[in-house]
Amino acid sequence: MYRYNAIDKSIIEDRAAEFRDQVARRLGGELTEEQFKPLRLMNGLYLQLHAYMLRVAIPYGTLSSTQLRGLARIGRIYDKGYAHFTTRTNLQFNWIKLEQAPDILDALAAVDLHAIQTSGNCIRNTTADPYAGATADEVDDPRVWAEAIRQWSTLHPEFSFLPRKFKIAVTASAKDRTVARAHDIGLVLHRAGDGGLAFAVMVGGGMGRTPYLGSVIRGHLPASQLLSYLTAILRVYNRHGRRDNIYKARIKILVAALGADEFAQQVENEWAQMDCSATDLPDAHLAGIRAGFASVPFEALPPVSAVLQVARKTDLALARFVRNNVRPHKMPGYAIVNVSLKAPGEVPGDCTSEQMDALADIADRYGHREIRVTHEQNLVLPHVKLDDLAAVHTALRAVGLASPNINLASDIVACPGMDYCTLANTRAIPVAQAIAARFADTDLAERIGELKIKISGCINACGHHHVAHIGILGVDKKGEEFYQLTLGGSGAEDASLGSLLGPAVPHDQIVPAVEALIDTYLRERRETERFLDTYRRVGPTPFKQAAYVEAH
Amino acid sequence: MTYVAMTANDLRDGEPVFWAEGRWVKPFLQAELFATSAPAEAALSAARTQPGTVVDPYMIDVVLVDGLPIPTAYRERVRALGPTIHPDIGKQAVGGEVVQAMRAYAGAARSSGRLNLISRK
Amino acid sequence: MSKLIKRRREDPAANALQWVEDAFLHIADDQPIGSDVRDLIVSFHRFQSDGAALLAEGRKLGVRLKPEEPVEQLADALSQLPVVVLEFPKFRDGRGYSSAVLLRDRYGYTGEIRAVGEVLRDQAAYLIRCGFDAFEPSDGSTLQDWSRYAFRSRHVYHARASGSGAG
Numbered sequence: 001m002y003r004y005n006a007i008d009k010s011i012i013e014d015r016a017a018e019f020r021d022q023v024a025r026r027l028g029g030e031l032t033e034e035q036f037k038p039l040r041l042m043n044g045l046y047l048q049l050h051a052y053m054l055r056v057a058i059p060y061g062t063l064s065s066t067q068l069r070g071l072a073r074i075g076r077i078y079d080k081g082y083a084h085f086t087t088r089t090n091l092q093f094n095w096i097k098l099e100q101a102p103d104i105l106d107a108l109a110a111v112d113l114h115a116i117q118t119s120g121n122c123i124r125n126t127t128a129d130p131y132a133g134a135t136a137d138e139v140d141d142p143r144v145w146a147e148a149i150r151q152w153s154t155l156h157p158e159f160s161f162l163p164r165k166f167k168i169a170v171t172a173s174a175k176d177r178t179v180a181r182a183h184d185i186g187l188v189l190h191r192a193g194d195g196g197l198a199f200a201v202m203v204g205g206g207m208g209r210t211p212y213l214g215s216v217i218r219g220h221l222p223a224s225q226l227l228s229y230l231t232a233i234l235r236v237y238n239r240h241g242r243r244d245n246i247y248k249a250r251i252k253i254l255v256a257a258l259g260a261d262e263f264a265q266q267v268e269n270e271w272a273q274m275d276c277s278a279t280d281l282p283d284a285h286l287a288g289i290r291a292g293f294a295s296v297p298f299e300a301l302p303p304v305s306a307v308l309q310v311a312r313k314t315d316l317a318l319a320r321f322v323r324n325n326v327r328p329h330k331m332p333g334y335a336i337v338n339v340s341l342k343a344p345g346e347v348p349g350d351c352t353s354e355q356m357d358a359l360a361d362i363a364d365r366y367g368h369r370e371i372r373v374t375h376e377q378n379l380v381l382p383h384v385k386l387d388d389l390a391a392v393h394t395a396l397r398a399v400g401l402a403s404p405n406i407n408l409a410s411d412i413v414a415c416p417g418m419d420y421c422t423l424a425n426t427r428a429i430p431v432a433q434a435i436a437a438r439f440a441d442t443d444l445a446e447r448i449g450e451l452k453i454k455i456s457g458c459i460n461a462c463g464h465h466h467v468a469h470i471g472i473l474g475v476d477k478k479g480e481e482f483y484q485l486t487l488g489g490s491g492a493e494d495a496s497l498g499s500l501l502g503p504a505v506p507h508d509q510i511v512p513a514v515e516a517l518i519d520t521y522l523r524e525r526r527e528t529e530r531f532l533d534t535y536r537r538v539g540p541t542p543f544k545q546a547a548y549v550e551a552h
Numbered sequence: 553m554t555y556v557a558m559t560a561n562d563l564r565d566g567e568p569v570f571w572a573e574g575r576w577v578k579p580f581l582q583a584e585l586f587a588t589s590a591p592a593e594a595a596l597s598a599a600r601t602q603p604g605t606v607v608d609p610y611m612i613d614v615v616l617v618d619g620l621p622i623p624t625a626y627r628e629r630v631r632a633l634g635p636t637i638h639p640d641i642g643k644q645a646v647g648g649e650v651v652q653a654m655r656a657y658a659g660a661a662r663s664s665g666r667l668n669l670i671s672r673k
Numbered sequence: 674m675s676k677l678i679k680r681r682r683e684d685p686a687a688n689a690l691q692w693v694e695d696a697f698l699h700i701a702d703d704q705p706i707g708s709d710v711r712d713l714i715v716s717f718h719r720f721q722s723d724g725a726a727l728l729a730e731g732r733k734l735g736v737r738l739k740p741e742e743p744v745e746q747l748a749d750a751l752s753q754l755p756v757v758v759l760e761f762p763k764f765r766d767g768r769g770y771s772s773a774v775l776l777r778d779r780y781g782y783t784g785e786i787r788a789v790g791e792v793l794r795d796q797a798a799y800l801i802r803c804g805f806d807a808f809e810p811s812d813g814s815t816l817q818d819w820s821r822y823a824f825r826s827r828h829v830y831h832a833r834a835s836g837s838g839a840g
Contacts, residue, residue, distance in 0.1 A: 007828040014826045021821070022795065027564065029604040035812075038765050039795055047607060049631045050642060052566035080641060097565040121765065151830040157802035158774050161767025238771050239743075273779055279831075347637055418627055419635035427630075429637050479625065 001064050001370050002147050002292045004112040011154065012114040013106075019043045020102035027099065042122060042160070044115030045101055048420050052096040055118040056108060060128035060146035060170070061089035061373040065360035068371055070111030072356035078104050082352045085341060087413060087464050088167065089127050089373040090118055094420055122160045123153035123234070126168045129177050130372040133293070134382035136330035139191055142172040144290050145226065148281055151289075152227050159234045163241035164249035166234070167206075179375055179491035181205050181213045182467055184251045185233060189223065197223035203233060203263065204255030207461035211497050212252040215260035217267060224283070228276035232267045240266075296368050296383050301333025305386035318393050320442060321404040326389065333386055337367075339379040339396060340403040340411060344440035348414045348432050349377030358399040366392050375464070375491070376413050376452075378406065409439035409451045409518070413464055417457030417474065424457035426474025426481040426507075431455050434511050439518075448518055450530045452490075467491035469532045470517060471498040472510065481507040487517070487543055488535045502544050516546040554624065555585035555614045556592045558599065559631070560606035568631045569606060571595055576606055579643070580632040581650050585614055585621060620653045629654045677787065678819055680806040688824050690816055697735050697756060714758055717742050720750070728753060737789075740768035744775050751782050759805075761790035770803045777804035797823035802831075 019039075026036040044055040056071065063071075071091060075083050078100055079093040086092055096104065108114055117124055128146040132138065149168060153159070159166075169178040172189035180186030182205040192198035198220040205214030221229050237251045255263045281289075312319040327336040339359065342348050351359075363371050363381060366388040372380035379401075384392055396402035405411045412435060415421070417428030432455050439445050454468035465471030471486035482504035489498030505513050518531070520543050525534045535543065558571035562578075569576040570583035576599075577583070586592040592611055599609050613624040623629050633654055634642015644651050679693045697714045700706060706713065706727070713727065714735040727734055735756030736747060747757065757776060759769040769788065776782040787807035788800050794814045801823050810819060 007830075010827045011830070018822065018825050027604075030812075033607055035764070035793060047561055047566055049627070050567065050634060099564045121767075154830055155798075155826070156831070157799040158770045159767070160799055161765050161770065163767075235771050235774075238767055243740075243766060243768075275778060278778075418630055419637055424627075427636060429635075433637070481626070 001062060001294050002059070002143070002289075003294060005292070009109070009112065012109045012112070012116065015043070015114065015116055015155070016102065016105035016109050019105055023098060023102055038120055038161075040098075040101075041120035042117055043101070043105065044118035045096070045098070046119060048094065048422055049418075050420065051094065052098055052101070053420070054093045054096045054101065054104060054115055055086070056091045056093070056113055056115050057118045057125045058089050058091055058113075058373050059125060059150050060132070060143045061130050061375075062132075062143060063371045063373070065363040065367075065369040065371065067111045067113055068356050068360040068363070070107065070113060072353040072360070074104055074107050075353040075356070077107075081354075082350055083356075084347070084416060085349045085351065085373050085377050085379070087375050087377060087415070087462060088125055089130075089375055090125055091373075092416070094416075116154060117160075119165075121162045121164050121166075123156065123162075123166045123168065126150055126153065126170060127178055127375065128170045129173055130374045130380045131177060131327070131336055131382060132172070132372075133296070134329050134334075134336050135173060136328065137175060138172040139189055140172050140197055140223075141290075141293065142170040142189055143293060144286070145172075145187070145189065145223070146170045147289050147292070148227065148286065149230070152230065152279075156234075159238055162234075162238055163243045164246065164251075166237070166251070168230075174493060176491075176493040176495070177374070179464065179467055179495070181495035182207055182211065182464075182491060183214065185230065186214050187226070192220045192222070199223060199226060201229065201233075203267075204252040204260070206250050206252040207464060207466045208250070209247060209459045209461075210252070211461065211466040212256065213495055213497060214252075215255060215263075217260060217264035224286075225276060225280055227281060228274055228279040229267075229271055231279050232271035232274060235270055236263070236266050296370075298331045298334065298383070299385075301331070301385065301387075303332035305333065305389070308386045308389050311390040315390065315393075317397075317402075317404070318390055320446075321393050321402060322389060324404040324408065324442075324446070325406045329383070331383075335384050335386055335389060337381040337384045337389070337392060338374075338406040339381060339401050340405055341378050341401070342405055342411045342436065343400050343403045344405075344410050344436040345433060346400070347429050348412055348436075351379075355399045355401055358395070359401060362392060362395045366395075376411065378411070404442055405445060407450045407452065408442070408445040409448050409453065410436040410445055411452075412436055413452075413454040413468070415456050415458075415463035417455075417463075421457065423460055424474070425459075425476040426457050426483070428455040428457035428463055428472075428474060431472060431474075431483065431507070431510055435514055438511050438515065448522065448531070450532075451518070452532075453514070454489075464491060465489070466497050467495065468498060469530075469535070470514060475504050477504065483507065483510045485513060485517070485547065487540060488532065490532060499540060501540060502548055505547075513547045516549070517543050520546040553587075553616070555587060555616070555621070556589055556611050557583040557585055557614045557621070557623075558592060558595055558609055558611050559583070559628070560599070560609035563605055563607050566607075571599060571609070574598065580623075581621065583614070583621065585616075617653055617657060620650050622654050622657045629657070675809070678808045678810065678814075678816065679785075680801060688820070690820055690823070692816060697733070699737070714756060717746065724750070735785075735787075738772065740766050740772075744772045744780070747776075748780055751776070751780055751784070754784055756785045756787060756807075757782065758787045758789055761788060761792055761796075764791040764793050764796055770799060773800075773803040773805050794818050794822040798825060802829065 025031045046053040079095045084092045126146045126149045128142040132143045133141045168185045169180045169183040170187045171178045186202040188200040201218040202214030242248045325338040367381040368383045412432040414428040414432035418424035452469045454465045455472040456463035456465040457474045467489040473484040484504040485501040486498030521531045572584045633644035697712045712733040720736045737758040786805045789809045793812045
């Protein structure tokens with residue numbers, strides 16, 4: 001958990017004060033909407049269908065229990081008592097009034113939170129592995145580097161008015177839990193040949209209308225040179241990204257137009273001419289950031305918990321929860337606990353203020369006060385003793401946060417869709433709810449195994465449907481809600497973009513279509529193949545036949 | 553017969569508002585319905601003389617069903633009522649026959665429900 | 674003469690801003706140049722065609738760049754130019770910030786870098802930290818307005834090595 005120092009606090013306080021001023025000028029008529037809109041977007045304030053929406057930044061998806069309580073309180077006082085965790089590990093409040101936004105930013109600043117650069121044509125929240133600092137399979141804590149990037153990118157004077165939004169993800173594990181390959185910049189931390197830390201730098205990934213997987217432009221960038229190299233990339237983009245057409249303004253378009261090699265060369269040329277020492281973090285500063293992450297006082301525990309072993313035998317719900325939601329921790333006697341925000345029947349990714357408070361209490365008591373957010377709209381308690389798992393499970397169950405469905409068919413990602421968002425063509429949440437209801441039986445879901453279903457209500461792809469095993473994209477056909485199916489996408493280290501299966505199906509046919517796809521998989525699979533593996537082996541034909549026979 | 557109404561979002565609280573005889577109102581039921589687009593355009597010009605109270609005014613299609621005004625676009629019905637997944641939140645929470653009618657209405661609609669996208673000055 | 678806000682670069686720690694009379698006259702490409710020897714700001718295009726002649730008349734010259742015009746093409750001429758003007762046709766167009774940074778950091782330019790076009794006080798801090806030291810605000814900002822935004826942050830994460838940081 002990164003502890004803000006006085007400088008960090010002053011920056012977000014001053015930014016909140018500046019925005020208070022800007023809101024006053026807007027309400028007083030001194031700023032037009034055209035002038036004000038980019039400024040309010042840079043403070044995360046959107047205008048949606050029903051009200052303003054405020055997107056709070058959760059840097060690298062890490063929250064303290066104090067911060068979670070702060071968000072719960074804001075939800076109660078200024079919103080309608082609930083909020084939504086997004087696919088970029090931020091939090092959205094849906095019922096915000098502009099005239100209250102300055103007070104909300106002050107309330108956020110009081111718990112070291114902010115909404116800086118969560119929207120607008122600037123560098124957005126940098127995301128990282130939600131298992132950082134807890135998983136054995138990382139070479140270093142990626143959040144240290146994500147914090148360095150956060151500081152570098154916050155109110156960056158040169159890069160605050162880019163051609164378009166800019167998203168960076170950092171992972172330090174061979175297993176990618178950040179969708180790094182579908183980001184404007186994806187950074188994979190690893191050990192170079194000499195044993196030093198280095199980044200593989202991927203540029204030009206992205207979802208939206210025209211999805212791309214990023215290209216590696218540098219395989220081994222010494223970690224200490226990260227910020228100067230990022231500066232070179234951003235400068236090339238800021239100068240040469242298209243500004244004439246917002247649909248062609250992302251860096252992925254520039255990389256595709258130039259070709260990855262030419263783009264890489266331009267970055268290297270820029271980098272070679274820079275005074276890197278002015279930008280790269282001195283070792284002492286980096287050490288300061290590292291020290292800012294409080295080390296967790298792990299106890300020396302046996303690798304197996306007798307208490308848990310006994311409990312699992314008698315409490316089948318606990319056993320299922322452990323089987324599906326709990327992951328190994330680097331420390332013996334500890335575990336990573338995934339908290340599902342996908343209780344069938346509920347809105348995916350939504351969390352009430354009561355649930356937030358309860359989770360904060362659980363984190364205080366059993367989780368070293370730390371909570372993480374994943375890009376699949378779930379939460380994580382990264383440091384829980386095996387001995388405490390039964391108690392944690394009981395406490396989560398009491399507030400509806402114990403659905404044992406992580407990575408299963410009912411663990412669906414859905415954007416807010418046309419229930420909230422001005423950009424949407426169709427609703428996404430009711431589709432997710434209908435599918436989740438169909439596969440709510442966890443025995444069935446476990447039989448199916450790992451299945452990532454993701455739903456976007458429009459082509460902007462905030463639901464990440466391009467990297468879903470079954471992706472669903474809402475489209476409008478003559479005013480009616482239709483849904484396209486894509487298969488075979490993945491946001492993990494085996495990243496791939498889904499392929500369109502066939503014509504869009506109407507709203508009332510989507511559940512039968514998904515059932516048909518899953519039936520096909522169950523029929524065709526061999527051994528321990530996941531849905532994705534079977535699809536990759538047999539191809540789309542059997543799936544297409546099944547889905548379109550069923551749906552018509 | 554299709555009518556045209558004008559809508560925007562309130563600057564201060566972001567809520568949808570509807571043009572009704574020279575001013576902006578919150579309840580959709582009170583929205584002024586124009587039979588043709590000419591008077592609607594005139595209303596839009598009048599609305600523009602009131603800068604600073606609303607954001608992004610635009611026109612929407614409305615039909616009368618049993619005497620009740622219903623936006624033809626699903627998006628605009630969601631906007632008038634509230635999120636479909638939370639029937640207890642938003643304007644729909646008050647219930648009533650307009651709410652029921654809007655929920656029941658199904659029919660071909662102009663897709664996004666936005667007519668005359670106004671470029672902001 | 675028109676006025677602009679100028680920041681005293683020789684004493685950046687003082688953060689002092691003041692209104693100054695613009696000593697230069699902006700000349701459009703198709704505008705004839707009078708015989709009185711005024712200091713002029715011209716487009717890059719005009720600087721290429723008429724620059725040498727104008728300098729020979731004893732005038733001081735500044736060059737005005739559009740966002741898409743690369744600063745590299747001015748590199749060799751910078752020692753002769755007391756002013757470089759960077760245009761912001763829309764305040765959202767961020768290319769001028771990179772141009773200013775390159776002028777200061779890559780080319781060591783010490784003359785005046787001026788922001789013109791749609792220039793709002795909300796940009797002030799970003800502009801100054803990129804090395805701009807003169808501004809023609811388009812939003813009616815007073816000196817107080819400009820200062821309040823320019824030096825709003827008590828701290829910044831990246832005070833620039835060139836010393837034009839605000840914090």
